[in-house]
Amino acid sequence: MKKLYIVLILVFAAHTIKAQNKDTQKADKLFAQLEYVDAVKEYLDLVNKGKADNYVYKQLADSYYNMFNTAEAAKWYAKVVTEPQDAETYYKYAQMLKANGKYEESNKQMKVFASKMPNDQRAKAFMENPDYLPKLLDRQKAFNVKSTAINSEKSDFGAVLANDNNVYFTSTRNKSRRTDGWNDEPYLDIYYVSYNAADGTFGKVEELTELNTKWHEGPVAITADGNTMYFARDSQADKNFVNDKKLKTKFGVVNIYKATKQDGKWGNLKSLPFNSKTYSTSGPSISKDGKTLYFSSDMPGSLGQSDIWKVAVNGDDTYGTPENLGKKINTEGNEQFPFIADDNVLYFSSSGRQGLGGLDVFSIDLNKTGQDGEAKNIGKPVNSEKDDFAFTFSTAKNIGFFSSNRSGTDDIFVADPVCSVEVTSVVTDAKTGRAIEGARVAILDAKKNIIETRSTTANGEVMYMVECNKEYSIQASKDGYDSAVFPIAKSKGGKVKVDAPLNPIDVIVTEKEVILQDVNFEYNMANITQQGAFELDKLVQVMKSSPDMVIFVKSHTDNRGKDAYNMDLSDRRAKATVQYVISKGIDSSRISGKGYGESEPKVDCKENCTEEQHALNRRSEFLIVKK
Numbered sequence: 001m002k003k004l005y006i007v008l009i010l011v012f013a014a015h016t017i018k019a020q021n022k023d024t025q026k027a028d029k030l031f032a033q034l035e036y037v038d039a040v041k042e043y044l045d046l047v048n049k050g051k052a053d054n055y056v057y058k059q060l061a062d063s064y065y066n067m068f069n070t071a072e073a074a075k076w077y078a079k080v081v082t083e084p085q086d087a088e089t090y091y092k093y094a095q096m097l098k099a100n101g102k103y104e105e106s107n108k109q110m111k112v113f114a115s116k117m118p119n120d121q122r123a124k125a126f127m128e129n130p131d132y133l134p135k136l137l138d139r140q141k142a143f144n145v146k147s148t149a150i151n152s153e154k155s156d157f158g159a160v161l162a163n164d165n166n167v168y169f170t171s172t173r174n175k176s177r178r179t180d181g182w183n184d185e186p187y188l189d190i191y192y193v194s195y196n197a198a199d200g201t202f203g204k205v206e207e208l209t210e211l212n213t214k215w216h217e218g219p220v221a222i223t224a225d226g227n228t229m230y231f232a233r234d235s236q237a238d239k240n241f242v243n244d245k246k247l248k249t250k251f252g253v254v255n256i257y258k259a260t261k262q263d264g265k266w267g268n269l270k271s272l273p274f275n276s277k278t279y280s281t282s283g284p285s286i287s288k289d290g291k292t293l294y295f296s297s298d299m300p301g302s303l304g305q306s307d308i309w310k311v312a313v314n315g316d317d318t319y320g321t322p323e324n325l326g327k328k329i330n331t332e333g334n335e336q337f338p339f340i341a342d343d344n345v346l347y348f349s350s351s352g353r354q355g356l357g358g359l360d361v362f363s364i365d366l367n368k369t370g371q372d373g374e375a376k377n378i379g380k381p382v383n384s385e386k387d388d389f390a391f392t393f394s395t396a397k398n399i400g401f402f403s404s405n406r407s408g409t410d411d412i413f414v415a416d417p418v419c420s421v422e423v424t425s426v427v428t429d430a431k432t433g434r435a436i437e438g439a440r441v442a443i444l445d446a447k448k449n450i451i452e453t454r455s456t457t458a459n460g461e462v463m464y465m466v467e468c469n470k471e472y473s474i475q476a477s478k479d480g481y482d483s484a485v486f487p488i489a490k491s492k493g494g495k496v497k498v499d500a501p502l503n504p505i506d507v508i509v510t511e512k513e514v515i516l517q518d519v520n521f522e523y524n525m526a527n528i529t530q531q532g533a534f535e536l537d538k539l540v541q542v543m544k545s546s547p548d549m550v551i552f553v554k555s556h557t558d559n560r561g562k563d564a565y566n567m568d569l570s571d572r573r574a575k576a577t578v579q580y581v582i583s584k585g586i587d588s589s590r591i592s593g594k595g596y597g598e599s600e601p602k603v604d605c606k607e608n609c610t611e612e613q614h615a616l617n618r619r620s621e622f623l624i625v626k627k
Helices: 002-014 025-032 036-048 054-066 070-080 087-099 103-116 121-128 132-137 530-545 563-583 611-617
Strands: 143-147 156-161 166-171 189-196 217-222 228-234 241-244 249-252 254-262 265-271 281-286 292-297 307-312 335-340 345-350 360-365 388-394 399-404 411-417 420-429 440-444 450-455 461-467 472-477 484-488 494-502 550-555 591-595 620-626
Touching: 025 036, 025 054, 036 054, 054 070, 054 087, 070 087, 087 103, 103 121, 156 217, 156 388, 156 399, 166 217, 217 281, 228 281, 292 335, 307 335, 335 388, 345 388, 360 388, 420 440, 420 472, 440 461, 450 461, 472 494, 472 530, 484 494, 530 563, 550 563, 563 591, 563 620
Parallel strands: 156 411, 189 217, 254 281, 281 335, 420 494, 550 591
Antiparallel strands: 143 411, 156 166, 166 189, 217 228, 228 254, 241 249, 254 265, 281 292, 292 307, 335 345, 345 360, 388 399, 399 411, 420 461, 440 450, 440 472, 472 484, 550 620
């Protein structure tokens, strides 16, 4: 039912369509009246009678697209594109394929769309990053999600938590209402239900009878003081419509209304002054200070089919001039359901940006500029292959709600934030304090496994999001510097800064040897470990910066085991060390090695060695034969 909030473009495109011929006349009229359920029946009847052509296939595909029946829409679009089509048809087909998880096929149709509309923002984004999906799927999870007990067998969406601990939402559950020909569901009404933040339970669902009419109502936005509500309503409730005499149909749009609370009841309804019968205004959201109203609309000046707008709310019950939020947010597609959180982060849904399929939820921090202020897809599990929309978030209760038709109908889900810590590492030269650009910074888990590696920016920074209450560490390296590991203490959330000063590499080179942290081996093993590789990479850097340097590797064991076995084991360790360095691009003539077994212990503890002393004796040394 959220499709009702993009009706205007569809309405005026649809009801200007002329019947192709006498056979399609009845179906075309139903399509023009937005009676898609009955229109599909008529078009299918023509298919069964052998009277269908590409026009009928396209009408079927568009009907299913408007009802978001993705499988049927994709099926009929496949027939449609056997003949050349307008660019938007290929885009719609790509969206339906993506909504069914057929990403490779979707990309093929997007390439056709991009070739026909190369200057379209959606086309440009796709061509610049056609393989965006793996990165999007790998994005760290920001929320845990679960369905709510307030869902019904009908459409439920647009949940928002108000300061009175009531969740207001929109639903078609009232079966006594007349049905809408769009998708054969009852008209929308506004409902509310109490929410217990302590245990996440809900009370009894109640209808907001003082605002509901026989027309569509919802979704809503409520001011921080709880006394003013903005809500969407079918404009026909206010006798504001376009009368198509030829079709004998009245076409309404969606308008935003304002109500105030009086004696515990909502009343004093007013249509906002920028409403119109020729375009929609819907999906209201009000800022914390009550001074800015965000909404979606296809009013003149829109970049696409529907855009996100904002308007100033003045203290004297007047409003400023609506402002389009521009290309950082809006595309040639649909941007809908804005929600402005108390921390000035704007959430909205878009079908025009790169996503997983259908509508995806995006966020943008309006406090930030530049790349930090770009709209970002918030990823799975909030987003799915289907329509995901109407995301709202209560910073006070630290809980979000969103809607999705992933289960077949529009349902309301809880979005519980995953506790995370923003770790910013700043890599600098330990001697000069200068920021090091292009340093490699890896984030390691408690077991020292590398999770991801990134490069520092011009100011020496790199940022990672990690989970709360877990140990991590930063491993920083840069050619010409001694690599190092810096611990990150457990944190309950928020932001953590990790300074990572690196010493220039020459501090570990003496006249006789290259001194590394001990390259330790596992007991009775000769393979290079992750820790060993980390240290040997330093040797590689030294040898690359000193192209005449020749190194001799001496490998040692502890004194456990037989002498002959230890001699053989140490020789295998020396060879493994040499092979690792050669594999990094050092010529084999510049490095050699030999095992010395237990003959030269670092700690001569004989039969009374501790585990720590054994580990010290299992080592490699790097002697400089030639500088």
